Amino acid sequence: MPEPRIITAAEAVREALDLALSQRSDTYLLGEGVADPGGIFGTTKGLVDQYGPDRVVEMPVAENGLTGIAIGSALMGRRPIMTHQRIDFALLCIEQLFNTAAKSHYVTNGAHRVPLTVRMVIGRGWGQGPQHSQSLEAMFAAVPGLKVAMPSTPADFKGMLLASIEDDNPVIFIEHRWLHYVSGDVPTGWYTAPLDGPRKVHSGDRATIVANSYMTLEALRAVTALAKRGCEVDLFDLRVLRPLNLSAILDSVRRTGRLIVCDTGWKTLGLGAEIVAQTVEGAHDALKRAPIRIGLPDYPTPSSLSLAEAYYPGSVDIIAAVQKLCDLKEDDAAAAREEVVALRQGVPIDKPDPAFKGPF
Amino acid sequence: MRNNDGWGVNERLAKVDPHRVDLVALYRSMLRIRTIEEEIAARYGEQKMRCPVHLSIGQEAVAVGVSAALTAADQVVSTHRCHAHYLAKGGDLTAMLSELMGKTTGCCGGRGGSMHLFDLKAGMLLSLPIVAASIPVGVGAALAFKQEGKPNVAVIYLGDASLEEGVYHESANFAALKKLPVIFMCENNLYSVYTNLQDRQPPRPLTELGRAHGMPTAHIDGNDVQAVHRATVAAVARARAGDGPTFIQADTYRWREHCGPNYDNDYGYRTVEEFTQWRDRDPIARLHTELLALGQLDTATENTMKAEFDAEVTQAFGAAEAAPMPVPGADGVGLYA
Ligand SMILES: Cc1ncc(C[n+]2csc(CCOP(=O)(O)OP(=O)(O)O)c2C)c(N)n1
Ligand SMILES: [Mg+2]
Numbered sequence: 103m104p105e106p107r108i109i110t111a112a113e114a115v116r117e118a119l120d121l122a123l124s125q126r127s128d129t130y131l132l133g134e135g136v137a138d139p140g141g142i143f144g145t146t147k148g149l150v151d152q153y154g155p156d157r158v159v160e161m162p163v164a165e166n167g168l169t170g171i172a173i174g175s176a177l178m179g180r181r182p183i184m185t186h187q188r189i190d191f192a193l194l195c196i197e198q199l200f201n202t203a204a205k206s207h208y209v210t211n212g213a214h215r216v217p218l219t220v221r222m223v224i225g226r227g228w229g230q231g232p233q234h235s236q237s238l239e240a241m242f243a244a245v246p247g248l249k250v251a252m253p254s255t256p257a258d259f260k261g262m263l264l265a266s267i268e269d270d271n272p273v274i275f276i277e278h279r280w281l282h283y284v285s286g287d288v289p290t291g292w293y294t295a296p297l298d299g300p301r302k303v304h305s306g307d308r309a310t311i312v313a314n315s316y317m318t319l320e321a322l323r324a325v326t327a328l329a330k331r332g333c334e335v336d337l338f339d340l341r342v343l344r345p346l347n348l349s350a351i352l353d354s355v356r357r358t359g360r361l362i363v364c365d366t367g368w369k370t371l372g373l374g375a376e377i378v379a380q381t382v383e384g385a386h387d388a389l390k391r392a393p394i395r396i397g398l399p400d401y402p403t404p405s406s407l408s409l410a411e412a413y414y415p416g417s418v419d420i421i422a423a424v425q426k427l428c429d430l431k432e433d434d435a436a437a438a439r440e441e442v443v444a445l446r447q448g449v450p451i452d453k454p455d456p457a458f459k460g461p462f
Numbered sequence: 463m464r465n466n467d468g469w470g471v472n473e474r475l476a477k478v479d480p481h482r483v484d485l486v487a488l489y490r491s492m493l494r495i496r497t498i499e500e501e502i503a504a505r506y507g508e509q510k511m512r513c514p515v516h517l518s519i520g521q522e523a524v525a526v527g528v529s530a531a532l533t534a535a536d537q538v539v540s541t542h543r544c545h546a547h548y549l550a551k552g553g554d555l556t557a558m559l560s561e562l563m564g565k566t567t568g569c570c571g572g573r574g575g576s577m578h579l580f581d582l583k584a585g586m587l588l589s590l591p592i593v594a595a596s597i598p599v600g601v602g603a604a605l606a607f608k609q610e611g612k613p614n615v616a617v618i619y620l621g622d623a624s625l626e627e628g629v630y631h632e633s634a635n636f637a638a639l640k641k642l643p644v645i646f647m648c649e650n651n652l653y654s655v656y657t658n659l660q661d662r663q664p665p666r667p668l669t670e671l672g673r674a675h676g677m678p679t680a681h682i683d684g685n686d687v688q689a690v691h692r693a694t695v696a697a698v699a700r701a702r703a704g705d706g707p708t709f710i711q712a713d714t715y716r717w718r719e720h721c722g723p724n725y726d727n728d729y730g731y732r733t734v735e736e737f738t739q740w741r742d743r744d745p746i747a748r749l750h751t752e753l754l755a756l757g758q759l760d761t762a763t764e765n766t767m768k769a770e771f772d773a774e775v776t777q778a779f780g781a782a783e784a785a786p787m788p789v790p791g792a793d794g795v796g797l798y799a
Contacts (some may be wrong), residue, residue, distance in 0.1 A: 138656035138657055163654055164627055166628060190592065228512060229513025231578065233590070233592055404572065406573065408564065408790065409788055450512075
C-alpha cells in the first residue's frame with residue numbers, strides 16, 4: 103500500500119485541471135476569476151502562468167453569452183471547462199444550458215456532442231444571503247440531457263472532475279464551498295471516478311440514509327455517533343444526481359425498510375422528493391415507515407446569523423430522523439446529539455465546521 | 463467640452479445650465495459617507511457585521527453628485543457596492559448598519575445583508591448583488607413614472623462590468639426606444655474584482671455603449687463631485703422634459719479590496735502607483751481645497767462637522783448593536799405578499 107497523500111478538495115480540483123490542461127490539448131478553462139490572483143478559491147491559481155491566457159481564459163462578466171460560446175466551441179471538438187464562483191451566477195446561463203447544451207445531441211439525432219464541463223460553487227456561509235448561497239442542484243438535475251455531479255470527498259473532486267471533462271456530454275459539476283477545505287487521500291496522476299451512481303459510506307441494517315455533497319459530512323457525523331450507540335445504518339453519498347442511479351439505494355431499503363434523504367437543497371420538489379418517489383415506486387412493500395426528507399425550508403437563504411441557524415439542517419436533525427424511524431431510546435439519541443454538537447466546538451453556523459477538516 | 467484630463471461632455475448636455483449648487487452640502491455628504499465607511503472598515507474585524515461588504519471609499523463623489531440632483535421621489539437602484547448610493551440618497555444609517563449586523567432593525571430585517579440595501583422613504587428602490595440585475599429594474603421604475611405621468615427620474619448605478627452583460631443592452635435599447643426618464647450612471651472604477659477593464663472589453667470608449675442605443679452620453683471625472691452633479695442635472699432635465707435616457711460614464715476608483723475592509727494593493731492585480739495616483743485625486747480632498755480657497759469652509763466648521771459625524775456614527779453603531787437579532791418565524795415567513 104502506498105502512503106496516503108492527504109490534500110484538500112480545492113487542491114484536488116486544481117490538480118485535475120492541471121492534468122486536463124497538460125494532457126489534453128482540447129481543453130481550456132473559462133470563467134470570471136480563473137486567471138486572477140484569487141484563482142477561484144485557489145482551484146485555478148497559477149494555471150494561467152503555466153498554460154497562458156488562451157487556455158485559461160479570463161472572461162467578461164457575460165455568463166449567458168460565454169456559455170453559448172463555450173457550447174459552440176464544444177460542438178467543434180473543444181472541451182471547455184467553465185467556472186462560476188457562485189451557482190447563483192449560473193442562473194444567467196440556463197437558457198444556453200437548458201435549451202442548447204442539454205438538447206443538441208438528442209435533437210441532431212446523435213450528430214452533435216457537447217463535451218462541456220461547468221463548475222458551479224455553492225457559497226454557503228458568512229451572511230452571503232439570498233442570491234449568493236443558493237443550492238440549485240435540483241433545478242439543473244431536472245433537465246434531461248445534462249449530467250449533474252456533486253462530489254463530497256477530495257478523491258471524488260478530482261476523479262469526478264476528470265470524468266466530467268472526459269465525458270462527451272454537458273456536465274454540471276457542483277462544488278460546495280465548505281468542502282473545498284476538507285482534506286483526504288487523493289491518488290496522483292490521471293484517474294477517473296465514474297459518474298455512475300452512489301457510493302456506500304457506512305453500512306448497517308437499521309435504516310438507509312441518502313445524502314449529497316456537504317450533507318454527506320453532516321450525515322457521516324450523525325451516523326458515526328449513532329454507531330457508537332449500537333445503531334448501525336446504511337449511508338450513501340449520492341454523488342451523481344443525473345443520471346440518477348438508485349439501484350443500490352433501493353436494495354438497501356429493501357433490507358432496512360426505512361429511508362432518510364438529506365440533501366443540500368430545498369425540500370419541496372427537491373432531490374429527496376425524487377428519491378422517495380422512486381423508492382416508493384420500486385420498493386413500497388419493503389417500507390416499514392414513511393420516509394423522511396431533510397432539506398431547506400421553503401424560503402430564500404437569509405443573511406442574518408440567527409435566521410441562518412434556523413435555516414440549515416445538520417447532523418442533529420439527522421439523528422432526530424433516525425430516532426424517529428428506528429425508535430431509538432432517548433438516552434442514546436441524546437448522547438449522539440451531544441457528541442455531534444461538541445464536535446462543532448461552538449463555531450457559529452455561518453462558518454465552516456472545524457470538525458470537517460478531514461482527512462476523510 | 464473637454465477638460466485636460468480628457469473627459470468630455472456631449473454637446474446637448476453642455477447646453478443645459480447647471481443648477482447653482484451648495485458645495486458645502488456636497489462636501490458634508492461625501493465626508494459623512496467616508497466617515498461611516500471608514501468606521502465599518504475599522505470595526506469589521508469584530509465580526510459583528512457577518513456578511514460581505516463592498517466599500518465605496520474613493521467613489522463617494524458619484525453618489526453625492528447624483529443624489530444632489532434628485533428629489534426623494536426620484537428613484538435610484540444599485541448593486542453590491544451600494545453603501546454610498548444608499549446614504550447619499552438619504553437612506554437611514556441605523557437601518558443600514560443593523561442590516562450589516564443581521565438585526566431586526568435592518569432595512570431587510572436582517573434577511574438581505576449589505577448587498578440588498580433599500581429605503582423606500584428615501585427613494586432608494588433596491589440594490590441587487592447579481593451584476594447588472596438592477597439595470598432593468600431601474601428602467602422599469604422609469605416606465606412606471608412615464609405610465610403614471612409623473613415628473614420623476616430613475617437613476618441606475620452600474621459598474622463597468624455590468625456593461626458586459628446582455629441585460630444592459632436589452633434595457634438600454636428599451637429605455638431609448640420608449641424615451642424613458644432614466645439615467646445610466648456607469649461608475650468606471652477600472653476593475654471587476656481583480657480583472658482590469660482592458661482584459662474584459664475591447665479598447666473603445668464606454669460611452670459608445672450608450673450612443674449605440676441612441677442615447678446622449680457624457681464622460682466625466684467621477685472624482686469631481688461638481689462634474690458629476692452638472693452632468694446629472696443635465697440628464698435629469700432631459701428626462702423630466704420627456705427627452706429620454708442619458709448614459710454617463712464617471713471615471714473613479716475603489717480604494718480598498720473588492721470585498722472586505724482591507725487594502726489589497728499587494729495582491730498584484732493593480733500597481734501601488736496606480737492606486738496612489740487615484741488616491742491623490744481623492745474627491746473629498748479636492749473639494750476641501752476648493753472650499754478653503756473659496757472661503758466657504760474653515761477649520762472650525764470642519765471640526766464641528768467631523769464631530770457631528772463621529773457622534774452620529776457612534777450613536778448609530780450603538781443602536782444597531784443594541785437591536786435584537788431576528789427570531790426565526792417570529793414575524794412569519796413573509797414569502798408572499
Ligand atoms: C451575474 C454575476 N456574475 C458575477 C458576479 C460576481 N461579481 C460580484 S461583483 C463583480 C464585479 C463587478 O464589477 P463592476 O460591475 O465593475 O462593479 P464594482 O465591483 O467595480 O463596483 C463580480 C464579477 C455577480 N455578482 N453576478
Ligand atoms: Mg468596476
